[in-house]
Amino acid sequence: MTELAERPKPFLFPEFCKGCGRCIDSCPKHCLSSGAGINPETGLVPIVMDLERCNGCGLCMSACPEPYGLAATPAYDAEFELQDPAMLFGRRPGRTEPATSIPDAPLDLPRATPLVVKGTYASAIGALLAGCRHFFGYPITPSTEGAELMAKILPKLDGVFLQAVSETATVNMMYGCAGAGLRCLTFTSSPGFSLMLEGISYMIGAELPAVFVNVMRGGPGLGNIGPEQADIKLACRGLGHGNTQAIVLAPATPQEMLDLTMLAFDLAFAYRNPVILLGDGYLGQMTGRVDLPKTALCPGLPAWSVWGDAAHRDNLICSIMLLETDLEAHNTHLNEKYRSIAAKEQRADRFRAVAGRAGRIVVVEASAGQLEDEMRLAMSKDETQTAATIDAVRRMGGVLPGQREIVDRVVALAGARS
DSSP: OOOOOOOOOOOEEEOOOOOOHHHHHHHHHHHHEEEOOOOOSSSSSSOOEGGGGOOOOOOOHHOSSSTEEEEEEEEEEOOOOOOOOGGTTOOOOOOSSOOOOOOOEEEEEEOOOOEEEHHHHHHHHHHHHHTOOOEEEOOOTTTHHHHHHHHHHGGGGOOOOEEOOOOOOOHHHHHHHHHHHHHHHEEEEEEHHHHOOOOOOOHHHHHHOEEEEEEEESSSSTTSSOOOTTHHHHHHHOOOSSSSOOEEOOOHHHHHHHHHHHHHHHHHHHHSSSSEEEEEHHHHHOEEEOOOOOOEEEEOBBBTTOOGGGTTTTOOOOOOSHHHHHHHHHHHHHHHHHHHHHHHHOOOTTTHHHHHHHHHHEEEESSSSSHHHHHHHHHHHHTTTOOEEEEEEOOOOTOOHHHHHHHHHHHHHHHHHH
16 A cells, blocks of 8 residues: 655745734644744744644645745755845854955056047046956947957956846946955946946945946937936936945046046945946047056955955855844945045035025036036035026937037026126
């Protein structure tokens, strides 16, 4: 006679149980009862199980309204408990003292004649001089020339150039590279930048440094490949979900594309946070004189990195925190960092001095008022007092404001004032 297989008994996932009691009413053996302890991960009270009398009838699993609340006990009869990654596997053996940071080292450069290059090339050169040897990206006009230059040069410097299958893959590769404490960069443009936002939020939450060069183009949607400045709201107010902020640098010339790219890496590692370099399609393609700096950088290795050796084996890079109190404390820490960045790295102080005595302020931008919104918000938070009337010259869809258009607007406003 063939022996019948034992029926599986129920297994409870407390984080999915809301204590509704339907399983309790369905159990003919009275193996289930109402719980008394609150689950700190959910704020609810899960049931309590005593399976000594359980015959594996499965009625409780059928009665459970949650698809993952009650399930059949695994064949290996293992207990499952959702754990904080920081507590997983216990303390690593073999480490005797914390890792120490290997500092960056400056490298003197020989005197060189100025270059005449477009903005995207200038940014790529700046990244190389800043010690970046890892590039991940997906080609998108009008930013692709920067990636092409990195593809030519990085292999000669024992660096890594990797064309990802998408922008989503790109940002996750940058997450891993930055987690190892290495300098990494991507070039992208507006639609691609949008696809990276979730990963950027993960990097901000995990406090990982990286540089994103967004050469903005016309939108919304696929739009066109003309220049626009309509990603200001994304970079300043919309970097993915949650409490996310990053330093945004806005160059105006090819020289600033190089200089601010180098600065971006310094700031990213100083604050352990992504930095956004925000240019537009015109600046990316515009050719100009670029003077090289006197020094380049040989990057070190931060103590917090997950480098894969014994010295760094206790380090953990993640953005998940299961307890609400832990996540609140982490957000408090991030807010303190954001305040420190705003206090130390603000680079628009000159506006405060003239705003108080200006009669009119004309905001010139290639968007539908995003720059003006940022200006008004900054003035409000800073309590900058001004009686000036704010006017604008705006173009969109790949059309930039022209010099004559700006002058005519200012002259017309000045005549109206007099």
